[in-house]
């Protein structure tokens with residue numbers, strides 16, 4: 354009985370793999386004939402465009418008969434692109450595919466609204482269930498299905514600086530916020546702004562790293578699971594520290610266009626440090642032509658050494674995508690080693706695939722190498738602002754909590770409001 358069952362399962366497995374192989378070769382045969390159009394939507398335009406361009410160039414080489422358009426909407430972290438996407442999705446005219454962060458940003462929105470196609474067959478067909486880290490696949494999954502294809506892994510908790518400037522000002526890289534405040538006083542005495550901050554989303558980005566530093570990785574994760582409350586004293590301490598950081602920052606943060614003008618303050622020698630994700634490494638290198646280590650430097654954001662605050666950019670397949678076959682071809686390229694190796698060296702991120710070779714120094718520079726080392730050994734925690742940790746309803750309203758805090762500096766009111774928001778958006782439910 355037992356052995357006939359085993360034979361049956363072997364036969365089924367063989368049959369399935371045959372079907373998969375047959376399916377793949379048909380798809381491949383069709384791939385070469387693909388033509389028509391493909392509309393992708395992302396926020397990688399302007400200074401953020403070089404990595405995407407490498408990918409679209411590769412796509413154009415593989416599919417010369419497909420006309421690809423990038424409906425790019427400028428605005429770091431997708432702040433404007435997501436609003437445009439919303440009107441397209443709600444209006445029943447989705448783009449073929451769109452950039453979206455792995456995690457709650459997609460799962461809690463368009464997956465919950467039943468507007469996405471599951472990608473399980475694509476993952477199986479391409480063997481991707483074994484090519485991406487299980488934790489990432491979990492983040493991309495809900496209701497037993499996988500919903501988007503990840504192109505990279507970014508780290509959010511990075512402190513950037515220009516080594517030559519620090520040398521000129523005679524200061525070292527602070528490892529903790531307490532050290533930062535001492536350094537900031539020394540810089541202030543020299544008339545230098547200690548930290549460059551951009552508009553509201555970059556403020557939440559900074560705050561989440563401060564939160565990580567006061568809670569530590571385990572309780573930071575616990576916060577998003579509802580196990581730790583926002584009324585915890587350490588969350589209150591994070592608000593207080595954040596308020597103090599603001600006192601050492603550029604006063605025009607709210608009117609800066611994006612994260613790039615804040616990064617430019619470092620390059621211009623007007624500010625010393627910036628907490629930003631590692632797309633900044635891509636920008637230093639691909640746009641500013643500065644070299645890692647000598648031209649620009651980095652370290653874990655104060656108090657977060659040993660933690661990797663992660664996020665991942667991915668693309669999905671909306672139901673009703675007008676050019677479905679072409680979209681699948683795009684998704685296949687994104688998920689391939691060739692696609693990830695074209696994109697990531699210019700983006701500052703590391704490949705999401707476990708079999709891409711980040712140690713290849715011809716492709717990946719010193720920053721990417723160091724990020725890959727941290728990714729392998731650090732505690733991985735999900736980014737709040739970049740869609741991995743909490744539903745959009747929380748993070749979008751949290752912007753207001755932080756802005757009100759910046760104006761009033763009332764940490765008790767801020768933690769109470771944050772907990773109220775967490776309850777409303779179902780965190781921990």
Ligand code: GAL
Nearest residue numbers: 401428429430431632666739
């Ligand atoms: C992140 C995104 C990055 C980068 C950044 C700044 O949300 O994942 O790839 O583009 O925003 O816009």
